[in-house]
Amino acid sequence: MARIFKFADGISTDAIIPGRYNVTTDRAALGKACFVEARPDFSGAAKPGDVIVAGRNFGCGSSREHAPLAIQAAGIGAVIARSFARIFYRNAINIGLPVIQCDQIYDSVSDGDPIEVDVRSGRILTGGRSFGGATPGQVALAIMEAGTLIELIKTRGWAAIEDISAAR
Amino acid sequence: MGTLTEEIFSRRLGRRVQAGDVVVAAVDYAMAHDVTGPLAIEAFRTLNAPLWDPERVILVFDHILPANTVAAAGLHRMIRDFADEFGVRNVFQEGICHQVMVERGFARPGGIIVGADSHSTTYGALGCFSAGMGSTDIAVTFATGKTWFRVPETIRIELRGGLPPGVLAKDLALQVIRRLGAEGANYLAVEWGGEAVAAMTIAQRLTLANLTVDFGGKAGLCEPDEATRAYLGEAEVSDLHPIRPAYRELVEVDAQRLEPQVACPPAIDNVQDLSAVEGIALDEVFVGSCTNGRLEDLAIVAGYFQGRQVSPRTRTIVVPASKEVYLQALAAGYIQTFMEAGAIVMNAGCGPCLGRQHGVLGPGERALSTSNRNYAGRMGSPQAEIYLANPAVAAASALAGAIADPRRVA
DSSP: OOEEEEOOSSBBHHSSOGGGGGGGOOOHHHTTTTTTTTTTTTTHOOOTTTTTEEEEEEBBSSSOHHHHHHHHHOOOEEEEESSHHHHHHHHHHHOOOOOEEEETTGGGGOOOOOEEEEETEEEETTTEEEEEEOOOHHHHHHHHSSHHHHHHHHTTHHHHHHHHHHHH | OOOOHHHHHHHHHHHHHHHHEEEEOOOSSSEETTHHHHHHHHHHHHHOOOOOOEEEEEEEOOSSSSOOSSHHHHHHHHHHHHHHHTTTOEEEESHHHHHHHHTTOOOOOEEEEESSSSSGGGGGGGEEEEOOOOEEEEEHHHHHHHEEEEEEEEEEEEEESSOTTOHHHHHHHHHHHHHHHHTTTTTOOOEEEEEHHTTTTHHHHHHHHHGHHHHHHTTEOOOOOOOHHHTOOSSSSOOOOOOSSOOOOEEEEGGGGGGOOOOOTOTOOEEEEGGGGGBOOEEEEOOOOOOOOOHHHHHHHHHHHHTTOTTTTTTEOOOBHHHHHHHHHHHHTHHHHHHTTEEEESSSGGGGSSSSSSSSOTTEEEESSSSSSSOOTTOOTTOOOOOOHHHHHHHHHHTTTTOGGGGGOO
């Protein structure tokens, strides 16, 4: 069963992966350095599929894509936050790291609690309660469907997003 | 019709565009630097596509220049190989990417630019819609010349009155962040306007647009005017105004009543009046960055340093934003003033702002910086503390070895 790693408000990309640790594109090195200073036990303790539950403005600051890549490489299956900083959210969707915006769950859970997340529907089960995440935008859904932005563009090109644009 | 953002997108797409619309738009330029560039290049290569336009791809070495580790040198090599292979000539190692984008004339009123750096909002000072993105988005633009946007709603900020002595554009931005919070403009565009902005130089407007991302903004724009025309050195800057705009929120700030503002650790919105933090001892003062490393900023600091010595217990580090700024500061005598005052002057680039190369803070140390981020660990040890302030406060604090009020420097 996946477990929760709980984080506070305002977790910056500097906290997720400090500038001294992102001079690389190596996913394993990024995963090892994830939260290296903010929570040094994190990368050793995180098991595949574990979930981050965070407060407001998760991923604020730098546009460094190393941040969602580090979280993904550390094995995290989904990040649930009360709110996300725009660039981090877009980066996470682009690389296929599931991100779910959900306000209600935060005060109901503790670090280490078991949790089940259905990434596709956004349904979250923990402590015998069920929570629903906010519905992602249509472009985000299209990227999630394809897996990554690169896959979406490779397979369908911009038409995939222009169709959404025309339908609105 | 609409806000500056809606106007820019409507012109670009040749149809009426409104906030909330999802659009795929052609961009003028796509920029990446020595940290975000390598991931963008790797992602671009997985697309197996030709480069959209080598003249519109811009690569800047600034975050780790010159390379300080073998790993950094390796990334630099990779970027150079990419540039050679695809014929990218706009490769610069002459300062911070955002300053270079403005100095080299890439940022233009009515333009649309995407950059793989959050502070790409900076070019909004010239009336350009510019947004920071991650490496994958930039990679797709490298291949297609386009990206997608959800056209954002706009917060209009009216800065009333004139700036009192010792109060600068930085303080107005920090005051706004104090009021709106660190995610106050998340997903939104910001228009900076009002008398105080109309009276500002382009350098000051660049500070406002730059800091827009630090309260979440997707873009931060100033309406182009005579100052913009004069700065760009040309008569023809296409008219661009908000036309019957519907703003999501209007925020008014009375500039005249403002004190110098200081963002205290560990968050950009933990802002206090200068008087509340005066006297806090400092181990380092950093003057520079894409927020406040321009000639005007250095001129202010040189004015305070002239004939004085910085505190021997404090490292004072000055980093001009670009080679151009450096040369002008040399010609004006500022660099000599800094060095005679006991400051360390380093090569143009990002400098100590992001704690990766030099000027790194040790555990328990305190710094005051003219840059834009004060998260724990940003400039080095997570046990270090970072205060953010305007260049005049930085200068007075460097002289005192503690946070000090520039209005009281004898």
